[in-house]
Amino acid sequence: MVREAIAARRDFTFGEVTVAFREGRVELRGPRSGPDATALADTIEALPEHLRSDDHGRYRPLSGARTMPGNWRVSLPEKLTEAAIEAIYPQALLHQQQAARGTLRVVTFEDVVARQRGRYRVAGELGAAGRERARDALCGRCVRTPVWAGNAASAADIPCPEPCSVMIALCREAALWQREPPQASSPDPQVPFADFLTPGNEVREACLARTPAGATHG
Ligand code: SF4
Known part of the structure; x- marks a missing residue:
């Protein structure tokens, strides 16, 4: 369960997002993210804003759709990990629990x-x-x-x-x-x-x- 991985500061993949813990911070990466991945503003709000459209510019009406734009990353204080996941996949942690x-x-x-x-x-x-x-x-x-x-x-x-x-x-x-x-x-x-x-x-x-x-x- 992801909440256990977060509590243990263990790296994991959730949906299309990979999550890694480094020295008090958490880095989330979207699909197909390489070394040149776009760095989003380090706020929770930047996530839904960036994930609103797919790589074709189409509105994403479904948070879980495998149409997440690729090649982005965001670095946040690790205490914001759950909030970041919630912003990407609303209620997913609750439903899993x-x-x-x-x-x-x-x-x-x-x-x-x-x-x-x-x-x-x-x-x-x-x-x-x-x-x-x-x-x-x-x-x-x-x-x-x-x-x-x-x-x-x-x-x-x-x-x-x-x-x-x-x-x-x-x-x-x-x-x-x-x-x-x-x-x-x-x-x-x-x-x-x-x-x-x-x-x-x-x-x-x-x-x-x-x-x-x-x-x-x-
Ligand atoms: S799994 Fe649920 S949220 Fe995803 S498309 Fe099917 S009904 Fe909709």
């Missing part, structure tokens, strides 16, 4: 859909196979493990206790695709991450690619 203690409150897809109003309610029409495709396509691009879908999380994983709003938005579109299957397109990394309506969206295309030809239900 709750999972270890057996107190993580898991909410099912059905329960989340049942509380939707208006345009997102149709997400509940998505069949089991469609949900599985949506989960594979979206959660497969996220550092969190969807325990709400029955996936097993190890002590080192970041458990995700309930479908996020991006997942519900994807399931809404996928439910509509059941009625009228769209044409598949080539993935286009310029299309915004959660713009599932636009052909070329990577998650949309991953979902459609997993859909058997002629499947209109589930």
Whole structure:
């Protein structure tokens, strides 16, 4: 569990971030960070600011999405390690600790859909196979493990206790695709991450690619 590693000042990797302790300070590095990595301002606030967009300049609506910009580092007093992780992956430490203690409150897809109003309610029409495709396509691009879908999380994983709003938005579109299957397109990394309506969206295309030809239900 990461909180134990922090308490012991032990280096670790969490999601896409590597964390190393050096002489009273902690250094966090993003993916693909080399010796020329950009040094961020040494404040907690610099992290969400820098991580708001990916390397293509696209807004990142999902903190756990594996679209974190690369080649950056930040050095902070080691007492700020938990706060830095919280700024990068909100609630991840809490959920990991709750999972270890057996107190993580898991909410099912059905329960989340049942509380939707208006345009997102149709997400509940998505069949089991469609949900599985949506989960594979979206959660497969996220550092969190969807325990709400029955996936097993190890002590080192970041458990995700309930479908996020991006997942519900994807399931809404996928439910509509059941009625009228769209044409598949080539993935286009310029299309915004959660713009599932636009052909070329990577998650949309991953979902459609997993859909058997002629499947209109589930
Ligand atoms: S539902 Fe999936 S994509 Fe959304 S936060 Fe959880 S694991 Fe990540």
